[in-house]
Structure formats: C-alpha cells, structure tokens
Amino acid sequence: METPETTTPGAGAGLTLRRVAIDTWRENVAYLHRDCAVVRAEGFQALSKVEVRANGRSILATLNVVDDPALVGCQQIGVSEDAFAQLEVPEGHPASVTQAEPPASIPALFRKINGERLSRDDFHAIVGDIARHRYSKIELTAFVVACNRSELDREEVSFLTEAMVASGRRLDWRESLVVDKHCIGGIPGNRTSMLVVPIVAAYGLVFPKTSSRAITSPAGTADTMEVLANVELPFDRLTDIVRDHRGCLAWGGTADLSPADDVLISVERPLALDSPGQMVASILSKKMAAGATHLVLDIPIGPTAKVRSMPEAQKLRRLFEYVAQRLHLSLDVVITDGRQPVGRGIGPALEARDVMRVLENDPEAPADLRQKSLRLAGRLIECSPDVRGGQGYAIARDILESGRALSRMQAIIAAQGSHGFDHHHPALGALTLEVPAATDGVVIGIDNLQIAQIARLAGAPKVKGAGVDLLCRLGDTVRAGQVLYRIHADYPSDLHFARHAVDRHCGISLGTAAQIPQVFVES
Amino acid sequence: METPETTTPGAGAGLTLRRVAIDTWRENVAYLHRDCAVVRAEGFQALSKVEVRANGRSILATLNVVDDPALVGCQQIGVSEDAFAQLEVPEGHPASVTQAEPPASIPALFRKINGERLSRDDFHAIVGDIARHRYSKIELTAFVVACNRSELDREEVSFLTEAMVASGRRLDWRESLVVDKHCIGGIPGNRTSMLVVPIVAAYGLVFPKTSSRAITSPAGTADTMEVLANVELPFDRLTDIVRDHRGCLAWGGTADLSPADDVLISVERPLALDSPGQMVASILSKKMAAGATHLVLDIPIGPTAKVRSMPEAQKLRRLFEYVAQRLHLSLDVVITDGRQPVGRGIGPALEARDVMRVLENDPEAPADLRQKSLRLAGRLIECSPDVRGGQGYAIARDILESGRALSRMQAIIAAQGSHGFDHHHPALGALTLEVPAATDGVVIGIDNLQIAQIARLAGAPKVKGAGVDLLCRLGDTVRAGQVLYRIHADYPSDLHFARHAVDRHCGISLGTAAQIPQVFVES
Incomplete structure (x- = not known):
C-alpha cells in the first residue's frame, strides 16, 4: 500500500482519536463529522472505506x-470499540485518516463472486484480510454467499481451512498425541465434553479442550463449565494446567485461534448459512489451531438436528475426512442419535448438575448423557497406540465408575479456579413454569430447536440458573396433566417470553409408539 | 406480524426516542445502552434485528x-438519521423496541442463496421488504450476490423489475405517449438529456425527465441541471411544468420511484456489481415508475466504457428488449461510440456550458455532443405515429437550429426556478492545472474512468465549478507541451489530489493514428 503520510501531506491529518462506545461486533466503524475538512477533501461518503492511522x-x-x-467534532476521528482496541493508543492521540486502498484480495473476491475456483494463494490472501478486519460487512457477506453458492470443491475447502489456521496463532503442546472432540452442534444439553475430558485425561492422554460460548444455543460448553470454574484463563496458565492434569475445559476466545472464523461467523449466523464447506473449515481450523493431532467428531442425526438423514451424514463425513487428511489431522467420525436433547437439563446450571451427577455415578444421572460420553471417550482412548479397537469403552467406564474421572474433574476445577457450585443444591432460577401434557399418549417427538429456543427465552445462557429441565424422553408414556418439563427463570419478563413460546408450540409431540421416528446408528 | 404491545407488556416499553445524528446510508440502525433492561430481557446482541415502534x-x-x-441512556432508544425520519415523531417521544420477527421473505432469500429459481411472488415479497428497509446490510448483500451468481434467467429479471416498479409510486401522466431516454452510464460529459428534452418537448411529445445525481461519476444530469435551475421540485409543481412545457429536467430522488433500487445500489456499488440482470431491473424499473411508455436507451461501447464489445452490447440489448416487452414498455436501443468522453467539459458547470453552447448554435459548441443529442432526439421523435423512420433526425436538427430548443430550455429553466447561470462567463474553479502532452503524437486513447476520477478528485460534483475541460479528441495530432486538458478546482487540497492522480496516469495516451481503437456503430 502507498503511504499517504508522504504523498498527501495535510490530508486527513491533524485529527485526534476519539473512542465511540458503540459495539459494532467485528466491524470496524469510523465516525467523522460531515463538516470535517477531510470528508470534503476526499469526497468521503457514508460507507466509504477509510484507513485510520x-x-x-x-x-x-x-x-x-x-x-x-x-459525537465527534470536526477535529476528531471517532472509532468503534473494536477498532479502538486494535489501535492501542489512548483517546486524544493524534491520528490521520485517508481513503483506504481496497484490500489486496478484492480481485480474488470478485472472481469468487463470479463463480470461479480460487487457488490456495487466493484463499490465504482473502482469509488474511478478513482476519485483519480489512473486509467490510458487505464484502464479508459477499465472500460467504459466493462460497456457499458455488459450492467450494473439496480441495478449495482444504485451502480455506488451511488459510484459516494460518490466520491466527497455533498452539504447540509438544506432544505427539493431542486429542480433542467436537460436535457439529444443534442438540441441546449435549455436554459430553465435560465428561470426556476428565475420563480421557485420567487415562493419560493430553486433552486441552477449548470451547466456545453459546451463539444461538442455550449453553455452550464454556458457559456450562463456567458454572463450575473460571474458564477465561491466560494461555500460560492453561499450559500449566494441561501439564499438571493432562486436560482443561477453557474458553477458546482469548487464544487468537482461527480468528478469521469468528469474523466469518458474524455474517454466517444471521443468514443461517451453515454449508458443509463452511462447517468443515470452521471446525477443523479451530481444532488444528488448538494443536489437536487426533479428533473425534460427533455428527448427530434426527428430524430436528442439523443433519437429518444418514446419506447426508455420510456425505458430510467424507468431506471432513478429506480435509482432515490434507491437513494431517487424524479424524474419527461418530454418527449419533440426534432425535432429542441429551441429558435432562438445558441451560448452564442445569447441565452442570447433570454432568456432576454422571461423574458421581448418581442413580439420578441421565443415562443417555453417560452412555454417549463413555462411547466418545472410548473412541478417543483408542487413539492411544496400545489400546485395541473396541477396548476403549470398557476402559472409559472403569475410569468413570472408579471415581477417577470425578477426581480428575475436581482437580481441573480447582486448578482453573472453582466457583463453588453445589450440584446437590444447584442455584436454579426461582421462577418456574411446569408444562403439562395436554392428553394421554407416547412422546413421539422432542423438538431440539423449539426446546432450545424456550430455554434461551427463559434467560439461558446469560442467566446461569435459567433453562429447561426435561422430565420425559422419547418413547415415554405420559398421562394428561403430567409435567413434561419445567422452565426456570430469574426474571418475570424472561418467563413471560418463554411462556409465550410454549403457547405457540411446546416442543413435545404425543402420539403412539409406532410414530416414533427411528435412526439407526452405532450405539 | 404479532403485535407485542399486547403480548409482551412492559418489555421494551417505557423508552423515549433519541435521534442519533449518524448517517448510516440506507440502513436503519438502533442504539441501545448495554445496561438497558430490554437488552438483558430480550437477550439482544450487537447486530440483532429489532423493531422500533x-x-x-x-x-x-x-x-x-x-x-x-x-450517546443513549438506559431509558432511551436511539435511531440513526434515516430511521428517525421514517418514524416521523419528535425526539423524546415514547417508543418501544422488541426483537424483530424476520421479514416474511427471508425463506425466499435463503432459497435464492441456495441457487433456486424464484417466482414472481417471491420477488414481490423480497423487493417489498427491501423497499421498506426490512433487510439488514447482510441480507441485502446476500440477495444481490445470490442474484449475480445464479445469473437470473430473463423471466426472473422481468419479475424483479416488475416488483421494483411496484415497490414505490408510479407516475401517471394521463397521456398515451410519454417518452424518456437513458444511458447505461460510464461516459463522462455525456449530457445529452439536457439537449434531447428541450428538442423533443419543443416537438410536442411529453418528456418528464427525472434524473439521478452522480454516484461514482463527476456529474449526473441532475447535478448539471442544478447549475441552471432548481431540480428539487415537489411532485405537483413538476406536473404543472410538464403540462405547460411538455418537459422538465428534475431530480428523481424525491418522487419515491422504485425505492428498492436505491437500497440495492447501496450494496451493489461497493462490490462493483453491475450484472446485466441488475442493470436492466434498475433502469427499467425507474423508467416504468416515472410513467414512460417509450424509451430510447443509449449503450456506449469502447475500451473504457461499461460495455466493451459489440457482442456484449447485443446480448445486453436483447435482455433489455425482453424485459421491456414483458412490461409493455416500447424500447429502442441505440448503440453508440463510447471510446472517449462526450463534449468538452466534465463537471457540472463545465457541462452546463457545453449544453448551452449547443442550444445557442455557438460555433464553439462540441460537435460530438450536438450530433449524439440530435440522433437520440430523432429516435424519440420517431416514436410519434406521424413521423416516418429516418425523418426524426432532420426534425430535431430544425428544432435546434431554429432556436426553438433554446427557447424551450429557457422556459423550462424559468419554470423550475432559474439559478442565473451565465454560460458566457461560467463560474469555473479558480485554481487550475493544465496537463500538457509529454511528447508529440496522435491521441489514441482517452480513459473515461481515469478522466472521471480526476474530475471527481478536483471536487466535482460537489463543487459545481470543478472538473476537467478537455482540449483534445481521439485522433488529434498534438505537440509536446500542448495542453491536453485543464483541471478546475476551488480548493488547494482538491487540486492536490487531482494532480496526484494525473501523476500516476493522466488518462490520455499518445501514439500513431493506426493505434486508435475502432468501434463500428451507426452514426
């Protein structure tokens, strides 16, 4: 890029920086007064792209x-919160602003918009510009939609993934075997990571799990773990914990792992875009950046899951496997039953309660959460060269039943900084609403999307004790008036919103046993 | 949509409206304080879509x-300039805010993103939501990119055009023959409308010309006409002028004609998207909405024009003709020479000077501007049932040479409100820079894009007297040191920017006569 300091003396200089306390979420916004000399001199218009120095x-x-x-005076250049943080200077600091040269990768973006195939270098250039916040929301959206539409071929998906890994930091645990697990999402209550990590770490494999917070779900693993312990840890602290305990359960947001992914998600989410290529690049880039060498991936299928049929799941599996192989990541895909939420609780404290019950071998522990976690932990343990295929499950079960998984979890909680959660008396939202069955019948459907939405309206994940406590499972026979689930909330307005959603559709369908949809997955 | 006033009592109510003086250009933005009760209660996040009542x-x-x-207090809901204007209430007025239901057309948008063909109803739903500002910038971009990529078939282009016409007001002049002309753009100085309107109106056809201001060019017809007369006229006044004088030259921006077009342009422009389908829908919807029954369309071709070859021009012509026929608009496409700017002046006052010289039959009038205007006027006159094909040109020339076109223009200027422009002594920018030929040679190329950029940097169209006065034409033999063009500016910084652009590339190439690119168009 040219250096306008020398070529355009006086233009856009002589301003001072002002922090404008507006959260524009991943988009840098600059604010200039209409009468500011530089606005006139450079012919700036609203939505012009500018470079602030x-x-x-x-x-x-x-x-x-x-x-x-x-808001901003004629001698000031205002910048939004994110942008202010990137400049790393105090308010009032001298600053200059010029019309920005477009990012160098824009010609490649335009080629993608026009349906062309892009090269490895093109993807590196585009993703690099995205990670450095050089794309506007409009350009980002154009990239995401063009990639969705032209259906990236699988080699392009691998280029994109590789470029996303390269866009940020990559952790190196100095171990030949670093395991991780991931679920493609969409199933409420599915907190298996919080069981798989202590089991596998207790077995001895390195399992530095970093998770996200909820984006559209009622709780992410980071939200639920936060009920038990601190999850925002500096990287050095994380390293110590993993060295001492072979595992951790932390939030990945501070580690600069695949930062382009976070930017892309900011436009994919409102468009409900979740194409296979974008999903694969997003998940694998995060795991590669986190330093994983072996990954177990959970793809749930069911009528209200992200993936609705076995052929669709198999196609997605093959794409994951192709890209993982190109990136030298060992990948084991497990297709699971996604017809209903996993466990009983949906919401951070409710899910933390379920997890602790499983670790304590409590008879009230949800059997499905326990079973699924053991199965995934078993697959991870089989990554170890001295375990034979098929042995992992029994090893995992022994670790859980012996209390070694609980001890390991307690050690990790203490190391991260315990929040003193008492799962025997969990602090659930004091306002409750019990949702009863309207008729007698068999539970033939539990809508993952609707139950998640109700838990979210009730306040989860922001309100830790809010959410849905499910009291029935697929196949249960219920009587009219029997409680199907209980909603917990802290605030009357939250409960009101949740009730309003229940009135439209409670999320649970009753019928006869023959109407239960079947999925045939390995159990 | 539901009516949350009754279903969500108390939520998001009790706020007062605050105008936030930020120009977000076609996107409604609402500002809420992070600690505002409704932000917490509804789980709002940055970029959530909200409904403000x-x-x-x-x-x-x-x-x-x-x-x-x-910026905004916890009891306030701030809205950006555009949004504030749409609410039509004063600051401090009680207001409420709720999570918005997504626009009803979003499922159709998602289908288009996934490459499906859309129906007439789909296009009406989408375009209606766009015109009512219900789409976010992200959704708008997704629509525009999806339409670009999947290359709307010609019936879809006609549905889109029809929906855009229906999105706003449609003028009815109560005449069976209402003529209009349009150029697809890209040629600086091409102010033929300001000659064609007085000629054709003097002939007696109704010609209610509404024009745009410059978006990326140094002057739109509205900018240039504004040098001579008021162009922002209330609709009733416009009707009176057209009744009295058979023509007008006004700005179309106040008339609510194809408002969806203006919104779409706000994202097409930064992506440099100008696909044939989008161009056809944009132009024809504006003309249909303005009440035209007969349209002459100018498609210039040349190495630096929008259309660069005759096959490309013919393909575009056929698409225009198909859609025009579906919309019952009589269309006559004229393919013209777009190898260089038309006329001498580039910038509002310079172009107004050229136009008035042609109307006065001044020997200094640019011959190319005169010739092209007569040709287009002739084609429009031939829309009249009593004129034979081929007679139009001679009729137009007689009207111009007899002074009847000048009289009609003076009458229109007086009716719209004269600005007293003296074209014998035009107020041009007092700061000038003469750009000389570096060597002897023949002018073999005049870069439309670079000359437009230089005129814009010099201050056009905001500074009426700024721009470029071209002193050479393609094929001219020049000597080293001879002035090729003169730049006019009002402000030193503007002149500095223009000089900087000239230093990179002056826009005029010299060589030998054989190197002049040829285009073969009807003259």
Whole structure:
C-alpha cells in the first residue's frame, strides 16, 4: 500500500482519536463529522472505506458520517470499540485518516463472486484480510454467499481451512498425541465434553479442550463449565494446567485461534448459512489451531438436528475426512442419535448438575448423557497406540465408575479456579413454569430447536440458573396433566417470553409408539 | 406480524426516542445502552434485528449496543438519521423496541442463496421488504450476490423489475405517449438529456425527465441541471411544468420511484456489481415508475466504457428488449461510440456550458455532443405515429437550429426556478492545472474512468465549478507541451489530489493514428 503520510501531506491529518462506545461486533466503524475538512477533501461518503492511522498502527474501517458535534467534532476521528482496541493508543492521540486502498484480495473476491475456483494463494490472501478486519460487512457477506453458492470443491475447502489456521496463532503442546472432540452442534444439553475430558485425561492422554460460548444455543460448553470454574484463563496458565492434569475445559476466545472464523461467523449466523464447506473449515481450523493431532467428531442425526438423514451424514463425513487428511489431522467420525436433547437439563446450571451427577455415578444421572460420553471417550482412548479397537469403552467406564474421572474433574476445577457450585443444591432460577401434557399418549417427538429456543427465552445462557429441565424422553408414556418439563427463570419478563413460546408450540409431540421416528446408528 | 404491545407488556416499553445524528446510508440502525433492561430481557446482541415502534409507526433496524450514556441512556432508544425520519415523531417521544420477527421473505432469500429459481411472488415479497428497509446490510448483500451468481434467467429479471416498479409510486401522466431516454452510464460529459428534452418537448411529445445525481461519476444530469435551475421540485409543481412545457429536467430522488433500487445500489456499488440482470431491473424499473411508455436507451461501447464489445452490447440489448416487452414498455436501443468522453467539459458547470453552447448554435459548441443529442432526439421523435423512420433526425436538427430548443430550455429553466447561470462567463474553479502532452503524437486513447476520477478528485460534483475541460479528441495530432486538458478546482487540497492522480496516469495516451481503437456503430 502507498503511504499517504508522504504523498498527501495535510490530508486527513491533524485529527485526534476519539473512542465511540458503540459495539459494532467485528466491524470496524469510523465516525467523522460531515463538516470535517477531510470528508470534503476526499469526497468521503457514508460507507466509504477509510484507513485510520495512529502511532504507526493502521486499521481499515467503514465510515459513518455524523452530524452531531457531541459525537465527534470536526477535529476528531471517532472509532468503534473494536477498532479502538486494535489501535492501542489512548483517546486524544493524534491520528490521520485517508481513503483506504481496497484490500489486496478484492480481485480474488470478485472472481469468487463470479463463480470461479480460487487457488490456495487466493484463499490465504482473502482469509488474511478478513482476519485483519480489512473486509467490510458487505464484502464479508459477499465472500460467504459466493462460497456457499458455488459450492467450494473439496480441495478449495482444504485451502480455506488451511488459510484459516494460518490466520491466527497455533498452539504447540509438544506432544505427539493431542486429542480433542467436537460436535457439529444443534442438540441441546449435549455436554459430553465435560465428561470426556476428565475420563480421557485420567487415562493419560493430553486433552486441552477449548470451547466456545453459546451463539444461538442455550449453553455452550464454556458457559456450562463456567458454572463450575473460571474458564477465561491466560494461555500460560492453561499450559500449566494441561501439564499438571493432562486436560482443561477453557474458553477458546482469548487464544487468537482461527480468528478469521469468528469474523466469518458474524455474517454466517444471521443468514443461517451453515454449508458443509463452511462447517468443515470452521471446525477443523479451530481444532488444528488448538494443536489437536487426533479428533473425534460427533455428527448427530434426527428430524430436528442439523443433519437429518444418514446419506447426508455420510456425505458430510467424507468431506471432513478429506480435509482432515490434507491437513494431517487424524479424524474419527461418530454418527449419533440426534432425535432429542441429551441429558435432562438445558441451560448452564442445569447441565452442570447433570454432568456432576454422571461423574458421581448418581442413580439420578441421565443415562443417555453417560452412555454417549463413555462411547466418545472410548473412541478417543483408542487413539492411544496400545489400546485395541473396541477396548476403549470398557476402559472409559472403569475410569468413570472408579471415581477417577470425578477426581480428575475436581482437580481441573480447582486448578482453573472453582466457583463453588453445589450440584446437590444447584442455584436454579426461582421462577418456574411446569408444562403439562395436554392428553394421554407416547412422546413421539422432542423438538431440539423449539426446546432450545424456550430455554434461551427463559434467560439461558446469560442467566446461569435459567433453562429447561426435561422430565420425559422419547418413547415415554405420559398421562394428561403430567409435567413434561419445567422452565426456570430469574426474571418475570424472561418467563413471560418463554411462556409465550410454549403457547405457540411446546416442543413435545404425543402420539403412539409406532410414530416414533427411528435412526439407526452405532450405539 | 404479532403485535407485542399486547403480548409482551412492559418489555421494551417505557423508552423515549433519541435521534442519533449518524448517517448510516440506507440502513436503519438502533442504539441501545448495554445496561438497558430490554437488552438483558430480550437477550439482544450487537447486530440483532429489532423493531422500533412509536406512535403507531414501526421500523426494523439493526442494533448497535452502546456503552456510553452520553450517546443513549438506559431509558432511551436511539435511531440513526434515516430511521428517525421514517418514524416521523419528535425526539423524546415514547417508543418501544422488541426483537424483530424476520421479514416474511427471508425463506425466499435463503432459497435464492441456495441457487433456486424464484417466482414472481417471491420477488414481490423480497423487493417489498427491501423497499421498506426490512433487510439488514447482510441480507441485502446476500440477495444481490445470490442474484449475480445464479445469473437470473430473463423471466426472473422481468419479475424483479416488475416488483421494483411496484415497490414505490408510479407516475401517471394521463397521456398515451410519454417518452424518456437513458444511458447505461460510464461516459463522462455525456449530457445529452439536457439537449434531447428541450428538442423533443419543443416537438410536442411529453418528456418528464427525472434524473439521478452522480454516484461514482463527476456529474449526473441532475447535478448539471442544478447549475441552471432548481431540480428539487415537489411532485405537483413538476406536473404543472410538464403540462405547460411538455418537459422538465428534475431530480428523481424525491418522487419515491422504485425505492428498492436505491437500497440495492447501496450494496451493489461497493462490490462493483453491475450484472446485466441488475442493470436492466434498475433502469427499467425507474423508467416504468416515472410513467414512460417509450424509451430510447443509449449503450456506449469502447475500451473504457461499461460495455466493451459489440457482442456484449447485443446480448445486453436483447435482455433489455425482453424485459421491456414483458412490461409493455416500447424500447429502442441505440448503440453508440463510447471510446472517449462526450463534449468538452466534465463537471457540472463545465457541462452546463457545453449544453448551452449547443442550444445557442455557438460555433464553439462540441460537435460530438450536438450530433449524439440530435440522433437520440430523432429516435424519440420517431416514436410519434406521424413521423416516418429516418425523418426524426432532420426534425430535431430544425428544432435546434431554429432556436426553438433554446427557447424551450429557457422556459423550462424559468419554470423550475432559474439559478442565473451565465454560460458566457461560467463560474469555473479558480485554481487550475493544465496537463500538457509529454511528447508529440496522435491521441489514441482517452480513459473515461481515469478522466472521471480526476474530475471527481478536483471536487466535482460537489463543487459545481470543478472538473476537467478537455482540449483534445481521439485522433488529434498534438505537440509536446500542448495542453491536453485543464483541471478546475476551488480548493488547494482538491487540486492536490487531482494532480496526484494525473501523476500516476493522466488518462490520455499518445501514439500513431493506426493505434486508435475502432468501434463500428451507426452514426
């Protein structure tokens, strides 16, 4: 890029930086007053892309033109929260602004919009610009939609994944075998990671699990673990914990792992875009960046899961396997039953309660959560060269039943910083609503999407004790008036929203046993 | 949509409206404080889509979460300039905000993203939501990119055009023959409308010309006409002028003609998207909405024009003709020479000077502008049932040479409100820069894009007297040091930017006569 400091003396200089406390979520926005000399001199318009420089740093931002001098004055350049943080200088610091040269990868973006296949270098250029916040929301959306539409071929998916790994930090655990697990999502209550990590770590494999917070679900693993312990750990602390305990359960957001992924998700989410290529690149890039060498991937199928049929699941599996192989990641895909939520609780505290019950071998522990976790843990244990195929499950069960998994979890909780959660008396939302069966019948459907939505409206994950406590499972025979699930909330307005959603559709269908949809997966 | 006033009492109510003086250009943005009760209660996040209600009106907006109480307090809902105008209530008015139901057309949008063909109803639903500002920038971009990529078939283009016409007002001039002309753009100085309107109106056809202001060019017809007269006229006034004088030259922006087009352009422009389908829908919808029954369309071709070859021009012509026929618009496409700017002046006052010289039959009038205008006027005159094919040109020339076109223009200027422009002594930018030929040679190329950019940097169209005065034409033999063009500017910084652009590439190439690119168009 040219260096306008020398070529355009005086233009856009002489301004001071102002922090504008607006959270524009992943998009850098700059605010200039309409009467500011540089707006006129450079012909800036609303949505122009500008380059803001301060103290040797520079960022690209989308311009919003402001008419209120109380927001920014004619001698100021305002920047949104994210942008301010990237510049790393205090308010009032001298700053300059110029029309931005477009990011160097824009010609490649335009080729993708026009349906062309892109090269490895193209993907590296585009993803690099995205990770450095050089794309506007419009350009980001164009990239995401163009990739969705032209259905990236599998080699392009591997280029994209590789570029996303390269866009950020890559952790190196200095171990030849670093295991991880991931679920493609969509199943409420599915907190198997919090059981698989202590079991597999107790077995002795390195399992540095970093998780996300909920985006559209009622709880992510990081939200639920946060009920038990601190999850926002500096990287050095994380390393110590993994060295001492072979595992951790932390939030991945501070580690700069595949940062382009976070930016892309900011536009994929509102468009409900979750094409196979984008899903594979997102998941595998995060795992590669986290330093995993062996990954077990859970693909649930069911009528309200992300994947609805076995052929679809197999096609997705093959794409994951192709890309993993290109990136030298050992991958084991497990297709699971996704017809209903896993466990009883949906919401951070409710799920933490279920997890602790399983670890304590409590008779009230949800059997499905226990069973699924043992199965996944067994597959991971089989990554170990001295375990034969088929032996893993029994090893995992022994570790769980002997209490070694519980001890390991307690050690990890203590190391991360315990929050003193009492799962025997969990602090659940005090406002409750019990949802009864309208008629006698057999439970033939539990809608993952609707139950998740109800838990979310009730306050989860922000309100830790909020959510849904499921009191029935597929195939149960219920009587009219019997409670199907209980909603917990802290605030009357939250409970009101949840009740309103229940009134539209409670999420549970009754009928006869023959109507239960079947899925045929390995158990 | 549901009516949350009754279903969600108390939620998001009790707020007062605050105007946030930020120009977000076609996107409604709402600003809520992070600690505002409704942000917590509804789980709002940055970029959530919200519905803001005040006094029975409601708008959709994208949410920006704010941390500074000086911007919006916890009891306020801030809205950007555009959004504030749509609500039509004063600041401080009670307002409520709720999570917005997604626009009803979103499922159709998702189908288009996935490459499906859409129906007439789908296009009406999508375009209606777009015109009512119900789409976020992300959704808009997704629509535009999906339409670009899947290359709308020609019937879809006609559905899109029809829906865009229906999205706004449609003028009815109560005449069986209402003529209009349009150029697809890209040629600086091409102000033929300002000659064609007075000629054709003097002949007696109704020609209610509404034009745009410049978006990326140094002057739109509305900008240039504004040098001579007021162009922002209320619709009733416009009707009177057209009744009295058979023509007008006004800005179309106030008339609510194809409002969806304006919104779509806001994302097409930064992506440099100008696919044939989008161009056809944009142009024809505006003309249909303006009430035209007969349209002459100018498609210039040349190495730096929008259309670069005759086959490309013919393909575009056929698409225009198909859609026009479906919409019952009589269309006559004229393919013209677009190898260089038309006329001498580029910039509002410079172009107004050229136009008035042609109307006065001044020997200094640019011959190319005169010739092209007569040709287009002739084609329009031939729309009249009593004119034979081939007679139009001579009729137009007689009207121009007899001074009747000048009289009609003076009458229109007086009716719209004269600005007293003296074209014998036009107020051009006092700061000038003359750009000389570096060597002897023949002018073999004049780059439309670079000359337009230089005129824009010099201040056009905001600074009326700024721009470029071209002193050479393709094929001219020049000597080293001879002035090729003169730049006019009002401000030193503008002249500096223009000079900087000239230093990179002056826009004029010299060589030998044999190197002049040829285009073969009807003259």
